Amino acid sequence: MKNNILIVDDLHPTFIEQAGGFGYTINYQPDMKLDEAYAIINNYDGLVIRSKFQVDRKFIDQATHLRFICRAGAGMDNIDEDYALEKGIKLINAPEGNMDAVGEHAIGLLLSLMNNMNTADAEIRAGSWRREENRGYELKGRTVGIIGYGHMGSSFAKKLSGFGVNVIAYDKYKTGFSDQYAREVSMEEIVKHSDVLSLHIPLTKETDGMVNDEYFYHFKKPIFFINTARGKVVKTSAVLSAIKQGKIIAAGLDVLEVEKFPSLAEQAWFDELRQSGRVILSPHVGGWTFESYRKISEVMAMKLGKLGLA
Numbered sequence: 001m002k003n004n005i006l007i008v009d010d011l012h013p014t015f016i017e018q019a020g021g022f023g024y025t026i027n028y029q030p031d032m033k034l035d036e037a038y039a040i041i042n043n044y045d046g047l048v049i050r051s052k053f054q055v056d057r058k059f060i061d062q063a064t065h066l067r068f069i070c071r072a073g074a075g076m077d078n079i080d081e082d083y084a085l086e087k088g089i090k091l092i093n094a095p096e097g098n099m100d101a102v103g104e105h106a107i108g109l110l111l112s113l114m115n116n117m118n119t120a121d122a123e124i125r126a127g128s129w130r131r132e133e134n135r136g137y138e139l140k141g142r143t144v145g146i147i148g149y150g151h152m153g154s155s156f157a158k159k160l161s162g163f164g165v166n167v168i169a170y171d172k173y174k175t176g177f178s179d180q181y182a183r184e185v186s187m188e189e190i191v192k193h194s195d196v197l198s199l200h201i202p203l204t205k206e207t208d209g210m211v212n213d214e215y216f217y218h219f220k221k222p223i224f225f226i227n228t229a230r231g232k233v234v235k236t237s238a239v240l241s242a243i244k245q246g247k248i249i250a251a252g253l254d255v256l257e258v259e260k261f262p263s264l265a266e267q268a269w270f271d272e273l274r275q276s277g278r279v280i281l282s283p284h285v286g287g288w289t290f291e292s293y294r295k296i297s298e299v300m301a302m303k304l305g306k307l308g309l310a
């Protein structure tokens with residue numbers, strides 16, 4: 001055992017300081033590429049990564065001494081979790097570090113959609129002052145449906161508590177989670193009652209492409225749709241069709257099926273998406289704030305300390 005950790009992503013220094021205190025030697029390489037990490041990973045006990053590359057079977061097979069992987073964030077979809085666990089590698093993530101960021105970002109997208117902030121802003125910049133066309137809707141009195149009631153879903157629910165809304169939540173893998181912020185319901189009830197739908201589920205084999213044309217078809221009321229979870233859970237073409245059919249009033253998307261340029265611009269749906277006044281986009285920054293940068297590091301260091309592997 002060398003008690004050393006390779007960090008391949010940008011990370012707040014508090015993790016480095018604290019892990020050093022536990023007795024680990026740190027190699028901090030925030031710009032390291034996959035092939036460079038692959039070449040040296042067999043010398044390390046620990047790996048810290050955000051989402052920059054896939055820690056797949058091949059990588060794990062190469063990491064012959066790896067004892068733990070810290071995912072500096074929430075989503076574990078860039079790590080072959082089953083294979084890592086099979087190999088006895090411990091996994092740590094830190095959703096507690098960016099749950100406030102995601103909850104607030106989802107609220108921001110929702111209020112912006114309901115008040116036409118994107119179009120109103122663009123119109124004024126273009127020289128037009130239109131009040132009636134930019135009249136907003138109120139959140140108060142509406143039913144907000146949350147899919148997935150983990151750290152992110154419950155953070156969003158908590159932040160909604162001052163708005164006078166009825167918050168209902170469905171989580172396929174959890175029961176008995178009703179709390180003061182949300183009432184646990186079936187998927188049927190989400191579909192029947194929601195005025196707002198917000199996704200807070202991970203990307204897995206099961207959820208990949210889950211939100212398709214059929215998914216929106218069943219909703220009884222026109223909805224405001226928010227995705228701060230994972231882009232690949234949602235077919236963008238289905239969001240665009242649902243907007244055209246009036247099933248979705250407007251959509252706030254922090255994550256997309258394909259992210260980053262130039263590949264995003266090459267998607268068949270991109271032109272329609274970017275021209276739609278009924279969509280607000282942000283570049284996967286829901287969980288990425290000045291505060292979460294530090295909190296993620298603190299949470300990971302705390303969890304690593306508890307593992308007591310050094």
Ligand SMILES: O=C(O)C(=O)COP(=O)(O)O
Binds near residue numbers: 050052073098
């Ligand atoms: O924490 C998460 O799951 C996120 O989506 C944040 O992604 P990132 O680590 O900033 O690439």
